[in-house]
Amino acid sequence: RKEVEQDPGPFNVPEGATVAFNCTYSNSASQSFFWYRQDCRKEPKLLMSVYSSGNEDGRFTAQLNRASQYISLLIRDSKLSDSATYLCVVDSNYQLIWGAGTKLIIKP
């Protein structure tokens, strides 16, 4: 079993819809969690950190479920520009483990 797993997708979603994807992790001692966005042939860019209490940034909501060991990302009112690959990162004592990413395609 991989340490961090994501559904590779692609998720094909109509513009304006809500989409959510999860990321599961195996190390229960993991301490920090992040979502990154990566556009084609570009470097990953931090989208948001994931806090225990959950956090929201505009149309994006991230949540952490420690009991089930997963983090989630919810995108509301999706835009064409949201099309990208979304990578989750799990940090356990500075050991960064990356998921392979979930590809999201927003269609007009």
Place this chain on the structure above:
Amino acid sequence: EAGVVQSPRYKIIEKKQPVAFWCNPISGHNTLYWYRQNLGQGPELLIRYENEEAVDDSQLPKDRFSAERLKGVDSTLKIQPAELGDSAVYLCASSLRDPGGYTFGSGTRLTVV
């Protein structure tokens, strides 16, 4: 403020040749990472520096890969000799000491032919 700067952006070399990548992290960022990313996969950590000390190089193929971070600022990653399987994007990232997200450079796309 400049972000993480990497060079070159692209490199094509023949197998068995040496190659080097350079990274200048964000000023004040103590932690520097080198990652390798293959198509359709997440970045894979090669080495992590805290200032000038390599604190995690467990994933670095030491028979052909080497890295240094003189004076705890910029860093170079070298491959000698390169193999076909080394073709990938090599990303450098930096962060402050406390985890809070990492800033990546634009990467070096290496093609070994």
